[in-house]
Amino acid sequence: MTVSTTRTLPVPPGLVIAPQLPDLLLPVKVRRGILGFLRNHPTVAIGGALLLLLVLVGVFAPYLGTVDPTALAPAKRTRAPSANFWFGTDLLGRDIYSRVLYGSRVSLTVGLSVAASASLTGLAIGLVSGFVRWADGILMRFMDGLMSIPPILLAVALMALTRGSVGNVILAITVAEIPRVSRLVRGVVLSLREQPYVDAAVASGTRTPMIILRHILPNTMASMLVQATYICASAMIVESILSFIGAGTPPTIPSWGNIMAEGRALWQVKPYIVFFPAAFLSVTVLAVNLLGDGLRDALDPRMAKGL
């Protein structure tokens, strides 16, 4: 099916021509079920599959031909990648392959925990601020203040207060991410409150908690899920940056940022120490971003229009 607009380009199916109109170009065949959904949204499938693979790698790291990632072997320092050491060894003779595989645990833990905790806290703050008039002003001014501190600096400042641990890294990045989620949820709540069906619910005597639960919450879920994937991606990047500059995960734990930080001094002569964690980090973040973009296109036409 082609529709001619001002241009006479053939239009691929599913492309939104005029966002303000209902989507005329529904995919030719609407497939049902999870498999059908994945076939309709290949980015979700690719991103999801990559992410699943990395989660499996993280979970089954001990069984994938790894050795103890913290085992020192000064005699085998800075070996180039070979059949024995697939990704080579670092300054202290530790096996980089094992460290990178175990490192995926840190990145995934931080990414997923921050996504979950920032979304939930942001959801709560956004709901309160959307429904409680007097709290709205105070909460949003406070969020504006937090938002005007660049997220990485905010996380760095918080990390400077505490000792480096994975828990503290998660906490610091969560605090830095909350303002954006709260803003988003508040916006959605404010627009949903004006919907006729919410008026109808109010008119028929539904109590506020019930309105939130039945009418508001389900409608915020799509944007929240999309936002959560983006937060996950950004949290993984921030974690690696924090570790890279020495304000993140303690150096005893192999995380991608830490491996890169240790390889930094030698990167001109032994670039592979930096290369492997960098490649894994980039692919992981790419997978999460693809997943987010795909979910956004699939679930949230309002946001798909925006970016």
Add this chain to the structure above:
Amino acid sequence: MLSYILRRILSTLPVMAIVALFVFSLLYIAPGDPAAVIAGDQASPADVERIRQNLGLDRPFLVQFGTWVWHILHGDLGTSIFTSLPVSALIAQRIEPTLSLMVITLILTILIAVPLGVVAAWKAGSWVDRTIMGFAVFGFSVPVFVVGYVLAYVFALEFEWLPVQGYTPLAQGFWPWLQNLILPSVALGCVYIALIARITRASMLEVLQQDYIRTARAKGLGQRSILFIHALKNAAVPIVTVIGIGIALLIGGAVVTESVFAIPGLGRLTIDAILRRDYPVIQGIVLLFSFTYVLVNLMVDVTYTLVDPRIRY
């Protein structure tokens, strides 16, 4: 309009107050006793107590906050615990490389991202659009230090076209200065370019559906003048707003970029301060960056009200 501008300026005051309060609390709740640090290892408890009283550290939280704000308004950001130099002097020493890096990155980003976004919107749905947007996803996903190392490896180590690391002050000539900044600003700009290209495309797509674009096309205007004069001008508000908001990315990224390329700027100062837990320095930097960020965005908004007659509040 004047009342809008006034209100917009006034609305940044509470934001700045909250930033200041937050940053002050950082020092207030920071572990370690500044009085004990200043007194040194040999001091008796009485000495420490005297220093604490001299510094006013025994006074209530709000009084200390007030004094601190008073000093900041007079340009006094405190004294570094580690070097005993005024924080403002430390920042002044390091500001040139960071500022240079950011300005070059900003120029580079606008020069690259806006045309890319325009072309993507023009060719929406085609392979050109898909390629550009694919690169944008890529730019979002690859962390700044990864891009930095790859660029440095390829262009500095392999081809030897540009210096690997370091910084040359502008005073020593424009070309040496620029040469050192090219790779870092490309690395730093990656995420930013992706962001601006995306928002440009989205904003352009919206404008390209307007009636006046059809009119322009109907009266036979060339594609280029439609895109860059009629459409881009009207699509500019969201683009410029996001350029302003995206400066947060530049600030965060600069810290890392400077570390990769060994640029002695504020980022380097930040990292050193964190490693030494030099709280006054951290405080000063966070405060400086946040205020700059707030002011830049204020300027963007106010400029728009002045330039764009459609914006009326």
